[in-house]
Amino acid sequence: MIGFIINESVLAIMLLSFSVTDLKEIYTSMRTIKVHMADTRQLLKGELSTLRSYVKNQKAALTNLKESINNLQHLSEEAKHPNFDILHPLNAYRFIRNHSVIYENTVKTIITETKQLEEKLVSNTRELIPKIPSLNKTEYEGVIDGILRLQGTYDLNVNDIVEGNFGGIPSGLTISAKECGEIIKVLFKDPFNRPFYGSEWVKQATRMIQNGDRSTTVATIYTLAANAMLAINKREEAALLYAMIPKDQRGRYHKIMVKALWTQTEDSNRRQVYRRMNTIFTKADLKNRHDRLCNGQSIESLLPNRHTPRRHLVCRIVDNGSPILRVQPIKLEELSLDPYVAIFHDIGSEHEISAVRECAEPKLQRSMVNSLLQGSVLDRGRTSQNMFIFDDSKYIKFARRIEAATGLNYSGFEKFQIANYGVGGHYYCHHDFFSAEYAKKTFDDDNRIATCMLYLTDVEKGGATVFPDIGVSVFPRKGRAIFWYNMYRNGTVHPLTRHAACPVLVGEKWVGNLWIRRNAQTFAKPCSLDRLELDWNWL
Template identity: 25%
Template sequence: MFLRSFNIVLLSFIFILLTTLSETEEIEEDKPKEVIYSNSIRALSELREIENSYLEHLASYVSSLSQKVENLRTFIDSVTGSNLNSKTDPIQYVSNPLNSFGLVRRAHEDWPKFIAYTKIFKNLTVENEELQKLVNRTPSADDMREALLGMHRIEHFYDLKSSDMANGLLAGGQLGTRMTVPDCVALADFMYNQSEFRRSAEWYRLALSALNELQNSTASPFHIPNPDDLRKKFIMSRLQEGSINNLSDYLMELTQDREIPLIHLRPNPTLTAIERGCRGEFPPGPQLVCRYNSTTTPFMRIAPLKEEEISRNPLIWLYHDVIYDSEIAQLTNMTRKEMTQGTTNNYTTSGQVSRLFHVKVTDDDGGKLDKTLVNRMADISGLDVGNSTSLARINYGLGSYFPEHSDYVDIKNHPEFTEEGDRLMTFLFYLTDVPVGGSTIFPAAELAIQPKKGSALFWYNLHNDGEPNPLTRHAVCPMIMGNRWVLVKSMLNYEQMFTKPCYK
């Protein structure tokens, strides 16, 4: 009798457990997956399309309201009334970093506020539900942090004045777009949390100055900060690096023209080689050779390619016009869902793993286009490309960059790669022009190459004896303007044992 009762209790427990697991799985399925938009222009353009839908629903909602319509229209007009209309091509829109940053901040901070504001109208639930669906797809706190990091990199790596950035003047290029007060405050708070106190003070002063210029105050219930709070934060930022004895000086700085940079209260750190390269401070490269390469393979005798010798140590060549517009259109015609989040590599990039870009890797034998491109690499290099394509298509986003790293792994330190060998060489195809920022730089060799659509960079990572060449360590400067698409492939050393020529 006891055993029977025990079995009944046990079966009841199992039933409850299975029911709970089933309900948990349903909840997990219904829960939307986190999306990081900031790390690629393709994903940012999707977010722009979501915002366009959000604005359309919001505009329809506003047209049905009889109260508070001016406050809602102020928000819509602040977005659609800029130089780029809301219906502008999303990729063109988000190629402007100020537009990208404002887009992420609005979607993360402003949209939920408007949902809460509009819920008081119970008779308009349909539009409200559609708006809520769009808000559920907005950037997460992690995505907002990625956007702030991108803007921080742009300012830091290129040593830009905050007042220039706020006015849309980035690295000598005028964007015709200005940052809003909430944009400035968000950056100021982020800089403060990063212990960049002088920069945070400048952004607080900019926000306060822009706030004083605002003529339309109807948006203040939503995202316009309190001027007294901005003044307090400015003083706190200055005191973090300064002294209470100089408080009167800091109060005077608040009244200065925002174009006047704040005095450094701490010594400036020494510039790194990467920062020098991104700012265009490397010496002019050597005047080497430009020629038609017609000798690598028999096919090259029929169709020679334009070859520019960039460096002899390390060995780097730049090939011009080696990928066609039709091929580029096919390679970049992808949605965000077809790509994955790209991060730093523990083997070739030291430090903490970071999100960098969105990437799609082809690990099988690929399609017709992939095979065509791999064969083209064989014609250029004269190497054996094998049967696998292993092409990586990469799209950078708002302020995206790649820290200094090597493409080789150095098998002495990582014997697990002994069987397949180290990465002998790298092909880097540029699929788009990048007007400002986004250079590929080799810090130790003091070389910087600006992406040019249709060209391909080709270099050897190893010496003739198979030892890594540290001069091939490279980085990508933060993106400012444009849409950086690249195609990357590496070839392994052992596969080329009987085909690679020895270079002096």
């Protein structure tokens, strides 16, 4: 019966067993992370007090049970006394009385109190656990994936990450060798991550252990990496990792695995595997251009020669004779003429930005991408949360200013999409226009002629919008908007409008997207027969 008694440590284990496992992917939105953190702190203030009360009551019940058990022990001690003679009538009476009436009452008390304690504890925990926020394991893997994306994009040193230094901005926290092992496990089992990064993390964890970190062992680090490689059928890499475990920590299991995995591998292949896992990889051309722009570097030397636009880029004040812009004209900065890309400075007011964010924050959902065959699907190339504002009054003034500045008809504006990015949140290279087949099937051959993206926050580090085919990068600044045409004047799509949202290194990024459809612009922006007519004539 005593086995049913649950102490404080066991109660903690029960809490874990009741963990909520709903997949929320909070790592894809900093706002959602902040809300979850605030909710957790608030709830734990009250619920931890309740838990302590449960434990206190449990201890009191345990004290009563101990007293009952001591009473049973005392009953048996009397019969062991040297002067106790069972042949004496009074002694026989006492023995029978103790082991019938008192014994029965004491045992009944123990059984009853234990049962009540168990039932009360289960009832209390079932009532309490749903109130305590918890996260799915995939949330942890998602945030690790985000950190690895930051490492790859911004060429972060592993030691800097471990020390909490992201692009020169410290966090005040450090990562232990055991946590490095958890990162290694995610990294190695993901075929999208390069083996070189995994090797760097293994070396870092090993150095930390050698320097006194006792959170794990070198053998555990290499075993985690090897098992992860084995899980994706990288047998030779797994064998190499098992073989690299120090001899004084190598067990029988490790030796068996090395022998089994190396059996079919030639010596030359072993050397190739070692070189492959320890050689700095060369980024693909698009990825290289993307990353350099994200870091604010020029890529002019990496771009193919293209025809030179017929005039220079300019900055100018635009009002287009519109009453809306007469008092506050648009401060326009041209970044590219082909395709046409420009910045509208200070076009979003503080009040408008606050209003749309307030509307969006409670309604954010995981961002999806459109697929012709599958519809809306999750994609690791887009890690953020978004929502659409269907109430035009929340952003109508901003939209009308865009209409006045561009001459594009407001009736062709899609609903305002608000997006918030999470840890390493990004949207890799993509076009805003639809494929011809998708547009024809889904939107009656209508397509997105232009895009206007408004920054709703400043970002401390990273989070630029980049165009890797034309060498343009724009870093977030609250109230600033980027505008570009996705199509040529004759209505065909412009392939060089491919763009990306770089991962947010440090800070919080909010943006608002207004996509503008072509069919509503028949008279506002009529088609031209010249496909190469430059888009800057449109403004």
